[in-house]
Amino acid sequence: MTEAELSLFLEASVRLGIPLALAALGETISERSGVINIGLEGSIIAGALGGALGALAFGSAGLGVLTGAAAGMLVAAVFAAFAVGLGADQIITGTAVTLGGLGMTGAVYQARFGATGTELSLPTLQALPLPFLERIPLVGSALFAQAPTAYVAYVLAPMLWYWLFRTPAGLELRAVGEAPDAAKAAGVRVRRVRFLATLVGGVLAGVAGAHLALAHAGTFAENMSAGKGFIAIAVVVLGRWNPLLVLGAALFFGAASALQFFLQALGFDLPYQLFLALPYLLTLAALGGWVGRARAPAALAIPWESE
């Protein structure tokens, strides 16, 4: 690879990693509270459609991100109502929400734009190069000439880390995810914490979806989330439920995705699926304890019922 190619590769890595980072940071918060939101994919696709419709209605990509966030939150609220409110099984509820989200967005899209899917032309999120920072050799333009949503992820990761590990509220959230009965005995309102954490996860997944529609594609397509919700859940594991590591893991997954495109473009004969599989192998390694010990919150995916 020449330097120009390398620079392009890095830029693509970050671009592909950002939506994963946003969704995974949100999922980190909800999983730390003991809720595994398999419905993340549903929030992402809802965020993509919500973002597209919002951008179209208001003629502004920025407002589109907000409507996307709202759509993602709405889907997460449905999940939380069942999984947290009623104590339903999180895996089954999440699967239903994902499949429902994919189907509903497709239906809305077709009802609005016709079965053939008129090519949507949306206001897009333009790259916003940061002065000085973008001039850092090699990585500058990759990291700092991105859509504004990328900067949200950069800032959010350390903020969430500080919040989780250094504030009383973060302590309460982690306690809820580890031992909800103990948290209740300490005066924490378990259900409320889990509900809010799931909504935060939905907001960020919605932003990730809006980013896909408005910064990447400039349009909406059915199933355009393409499994990113599930990848984000793997990213959380690889990042060991730590926002800073999760950001790094998301960029790493982004790089792996970028690599397959590059190898194809460069005419390599190796099956690109090999590179696509690499991050998942690492995730398995993390779960198996070979890349440091990854320990999920003890009460993850266990519905909690108060007496």
Next chain:
Amino acid sequence: MTRPLARLGGIERRFGAVLALDGADLEIRAGEVHGVLGANGAGKSTLLNVLGGMLAPDAGVVEIEGRAVRLGSPRDAWALGIALVHQHFTLVPRLSALENLALGAGHRRGLAGDLEKLMARTGLRVPLDARVEQLGVGDRQRIEILKALLRDPRVLVLDEPTAVLTPDEVDGLFGLLKELAADGRAVVLVAHKLDEVLGVADRITVLRNGRTVLTGPSAGRSVPELVRAMVGGDAVDPIALGLTGVDAGATGAMSRPPAERGETTTSARALHAGGVVVRLRGAALADRSGPGVHGVDLEIRRGEIVGVAGVEGNGQRALALLASGRAVPDSGSAELPSGIGFIPQDRSTEGLIAEFDLVENVGLALQREPEYVRGPWMRWDAVRDAAERIRERFEVAAPSVTTLAGALSGGNQQRVIVGRELTLARDFLVAENPTRGLDVAAAAFVHAELRRMATEGVGVLLVSTDLDEVLGLSNRVYAIARGRLHDVPEERRTREGVGAFMLGGTADG
């Protein structure tokens, strides 16, 4: 002094179909240690949880200093100066001691300093930076108590705080409780042992079937009187009552049968005694959740009960797994007989499957016994008969053998387990805290069955944190500390003597 600091009146609370509290009353005065007594399922914990704001009552009044209040959450209770130390640990294992103490305290500034002062004043010391999962039960209990004291409560409520402490630590805790009361606070205490409660409490309240049946000063009360109030009749087993087992010997069954010398007596036991049925040599087993055991040399003969006393978390789990053949030693050797019964400590998670009925639960254990299988098939008729025999012989209060195990009370669940494991224990029985959480009648039943097994020539290993139980039943006594067994000589078999051995390998935390 006449106006109570806190008063619970006519409290009712239902869990599903079970009426846990049926009009219970409790009156607590400033400056007193108040003992709450009752058999299993009498509603002690429920009543304390109502006072601590963990459970909302279905009916009844809660008054603090004469004013009716509503305790909807632990926060409400704290605001009124009530702090509850739970029976089950309510700590987050992966957080540090300090984080656990900060949880719910809301603020962190100056917390470490406050804690240092509190620890110095009370003598309850814990390593603040250690993760709770790395600490022993003694430390965990201290953290729980510190957590409550940190709120500077006017009413301190403790639900069974002594079960996991050594006799010395219990004395220390009771000294502290008396100081707190002398300070003008009120302390409410539930403890398993009647003599413990009588020793520390100024006044007592006895619950039976969710109702208050007796309340008043503790001075001048006798243990039998309290037991009659608790069970509503005459009780049977001095060990379960908290009388020290050694030479409590009005009852014939209590006199300790000689162990080695048993071979020369002419009792029925002598016919069987002598044959070594279990032999552990230098056995070691690692345990992820505890210290494991190492260098265990243990021989158990037919007809004897060998007791192992110790503070919880010192390797009892690993020892029970080794002796019952549930685990193979990492090093050393274990020679075990074929007919082994194992009464595990945790009825609900290890002993029975709540969603299975009694036949299935019994079948689960008998499926390796030749008479209950035919080729690859289970002989369900034989299993059903066995379950039926257990239900009748052990007086399990279940309408039929197709009742789900989860629908039974703790005492009846234990009867099922004991019955099933005794069926299997042709040669050897391992019992791990077999009476934990049982009321006096159920505990007496289990003790009688253990003795009966021994007289029938079965070797029994009794692993228990209940010192009185070990002393009262065993022919030979070991103390377990930090994963090592210490043989306790005959002349040291008293609470204090064994207590010293339990601390033997340096105290647990």
